[in-house]
Amino acid sequence: MFVSSQVDPFNHLKIILNSDGTITRLRQDPHTHPAPDPTLPIPVLTQDATINQSNRTFARIFLPRSALHNSSTNLPLIVYFHGGGFILFSAASDFFHDACVSLANDTNSIVVSVDYRLAPEHRLPAAYDDAVEALHWIKSRPHDWLTNHADYSNCYLMGSSAGANIAYHAALRVAAGTNSDGINYLEPLKIRGLILSQPFFGGTERVPSEVRLAEDPVLAPHVCDVLWKLSLPVGVDREHEYCNPRGGDGAVVLERVRELAWRVVVSGSYEDPLVDHQIRLARLMEEKGVAVVTSFNPTGSHGAEVRHPLHQKRLHHLLKHFIASSSSSLLP
Template sequence: MPLSLIIFCFLFLSVAYSATMDPYKFLHIVLNPDGTITRLQKHPETPATPDPNSHLPVLSRDVTINSSHNTWVRIYLPRQALSHHPPCSATKLPLIVYSHGGGFMFYAANSTYFHDFCVNLALNTQSVVVSVNYHLAPEHRLPAAYDDALDALHWIITTEDPWLTRFADYSNCYLMGDSAGGNIAYNAGLRAAAEVDQLEPLKIQGLILVQPFFGGMKRTSSELRLADDVKLALAVTDVLWELSLPVGVDRDHEYCNPMAESRCKGGDEIKQLGWKVVVFGSFGDPLVDRQMKLAQVLEEKGVEVEGYFEGDYKHADFTKEPTGALSKQLYERIKKFITILVA
């Protein structure tokens, strides 16, 4: 059998499998007549640990940022920072504003999965981490999550919270996210770029995108090759976008596909501000082609980009085991990235 025919058959069967699976059952959700969903699976949560007497390597606390919107953040502070009394500018820590993954529809800032990751992120990079608890789709469709992330930035510059005012270096700030959170970090970053003067003294130095979640109407090679992926099949991504994007738009909307029509939304603004971008991906992720393309086009526009695309890891594997070898490598590279930017 010719190789081309074998490839065609493989792609056909993959798409057929993806089309026959039930993405709602896979996601453990029921779509309600009013457009909301019933989430059938409850994810474990971890309470914050703000007590310095706990002797934990990283402390955490929850703070409301907008009571009328019911939005809040969880702040992570490496315990070592408390040893500086009082802290000076030389001992203040980088500030990472983090958005968690979950297809825009699942998890929260206190979900154990992401709490453990942020604890290790703060510890291994010696940074103050602000994890944003954003509104979830479909009850709050995009751009609600982008608005919440931007609100968090405005809150940071006005709050008197001592963990931020005493220990965070506002001139050394990064927007970070993984999966859907990577999409949020990118799009919230574009909004921040449009009002950078209003965010002073906060100075965003760069974007840290870990397997960011983007899509489009035209399938990429990696999406077709991994159409029946056990973690992120095509049918699943389609439903996530259908329930997260504004009603009536398709997957070439700019929130989903910044590369649509050969554009790269935000590339010029990122270059003008001098932000650096680092993108992490792997070849076992159906979204890897889109991630590589974003890094490539940003670089072509003159943005300083670091891209790490390697291995056959699945989507979300970078955060799956926060004390594992893959996550530790991620922390090391992030630490190097944020250190070089201010060297």
């Protein structure tokens, strides 16, 4: 049985549920404008590009300034999906923008942050569809910064919280469409690994970390209940594969991930109510033979790897070495 709480989840999320099934978002969500001018004294340049005008999806590209002065070596490419429980925020939200600036700078990578459609106006799998469409966009209509400076053979899918869920499901779709020789419909774009930061998964039964942290001030389990209710397809429960990675065919597709030799990082914090779900996800992948690197810190709430500088730097340090070790396998 789910643990109750006196905190109203709608007030906590600062949303109002409308009679037509949409929500009104009340929270202040400051946006940061892109800064593409190379004359600006900033370490990372940023620029937006439209992915699908009808769906109002776009990509924010983060280019380390150093790439402009080094034409001999292209940089790893990280395709990033922001968090927000599938219902909030944007690639332009100030704290996600700042996190991607730090990510690009700390790992010396080009970051493409994807702005996808939000639930409940666009329930899952809309965000997964947008994620895969973004990969097609990178492949077929590349931005000049990507064409000139990105190493398409060294790509990583990354997300935070719900964004990690999106990265995971987008990766499963790509893996399922890749043949035995490792050739897929995204060529020349080649995925080398997944980076899942505090991934957002769940199930119908509370796990011990949810019971232990039932009154968590950041992301209490009863708040997650509302997020899943607003984002999952109407009529399905939380054993659905979008929420529980052991549901559906996802666990079978993970065997394809193993065959493709994609490496995975799963990171999180023991003060996050979702940590047991995250550990179970890592164990599932390990059961399927996927090479998994785990990093779970003793402290840090949900979202700490985006908002808290110390946790963010610790994660980026891990990713710098993860990408370097993955890239070394590309050398002759």
